Amino acid sequence: MKRKLIAGNWKMNGSLAANTQLVQGVRAGLAQALEGKACDVAVCVPAPYLAQVAGLLGDSGVALGAQDVSAHEQGAYTGEVSAAMLRDFATRYAIVGHSERRQYHGETDDTVATKTQRALAAGITPIVCVGETLAERDAGRTEEVVKRQLAAVIHLNGHCISEIVVAYEPVWAIGTGKTATPEQAQAVHAVLRAQLKAATEHADRVHILYGGSMNAANAAELLAQPDIDGGLIGGAALKPTDFLSIIRAGAR
Numbered sequence: 001m002k003r004k005l006i007a008g009n010w011k012m013n014g015s016l017a018a019n020t021q022l023v024q025g026v027r028a029g030l031a032q033a034l035e036g037k038a039c040d041v042a043v044c045v046p047a048p049y050l051a052q053v054a055g056l057l058g059d060s061g062v063a064l065g066a067q068d069v070s071a072h073e074q075g076a077y078t079g080e081v082s083a084a085m086l087r088d089f090a091t092r093y094a095i096v097g098h099s100e101r102r103q104y105h106g107e108t109d110d111t112v113a114t115k116t117q118r119a120l121a122a123g124i125t126p127i128v129c130v131g132e133t134l135a136e137r138d139a140g141r142t143e144e145v146v147k148r149q150l151a152a153v154i155h156l157n158g159h160c161i162s163e164i165v166v167a168y169e170p171v172w173a174i175g176t177g178k179t180a181t182p183e184q185a186q187a188v189h190a191v192l193r194a195q196l197k198a199a200t201e202h203a204d205r206v207h208i209l210y211g212g213s214m215n216a217a218n219a220a221e222l223l224a225q226p227d228i229d230g231g232l233i234g235g236a237a238l239k240p241t242d243f244l245s246i247i248r249a250g251a252r
């Protein structure tokens with residue numbers, strides 16, 4: 001069985017002082033949380049803090065991630081951060097197409113596909129987010145929506161879809177305290193896995209993460225589902241004890 005991946009998404013939170021406390025807290029408790037078992041761990045931090053957090057993580061084994069990447073390679077794109085720039089800071093992962101970017105920054109499936117391609121070209125693993133809104137779920141459109149979002153990135157130039165990480169994040173569960181039940185999440189993960197299987201023989205290698213109010217109390221049950229390969233954690237990743245509890249739940 002492949003290792004679980006527990007990735008924190010700090011979103012637009014943190015400061016030099018708070019980041020130091022948070023990373024030191026996670027590092028201090030990591031060995032105890034893992035209890036000799038294995039789990040891949042990452043933190044996706046705001047771009048200005050990449051260098052700081054790279055230094056704080058040091059040789060802890062916790063990987064560094066970004067929360068977005070530009071769809072452009074370089075040039076006159078004020079405010080954008082390119083994949084090559086992320087790579088300069090040893091960034092291993094970049095979240096792409098988070099629902100907050102789709103919702104507040106107008107990112108389309110096409111933009112998400114271009115960003116995914118840029119990350120891969122720079123040697124960064126994109127964590128591509130998919131997920132339905134409450135209205136879409138209520139209308140019985142969950143499957144259609146997540147399949148459309150995944151389809152946009154499934155044919156990659158020169159790369160295999162098995163090189164990406166997928167995160168299923170139902171929009172109605174993000175930051176609301178309303179988690180999808182393990183059964184609801186597993187049902188969607190199974191749909192995504194089937195779609196990956198139709199595209200590549202390596203589909204079982206792909207990590208499909210669940211995100212949306214995952215916390216210390218519900219992580220174990222979610223992570224026990226056959227197609228839930230880890231978590232993308234928002235709020236609970238900002239507290240070392242909560243994040244470590246989720247890592248403990250993911251350690252195998």
Ligand code: 13P
Nearest residue numbers: 009174175212213234235
């Ligand atoms: P919460 O864990 O705060 O619900 O956020 C989930 C998320 O959006 C992670 O990317």
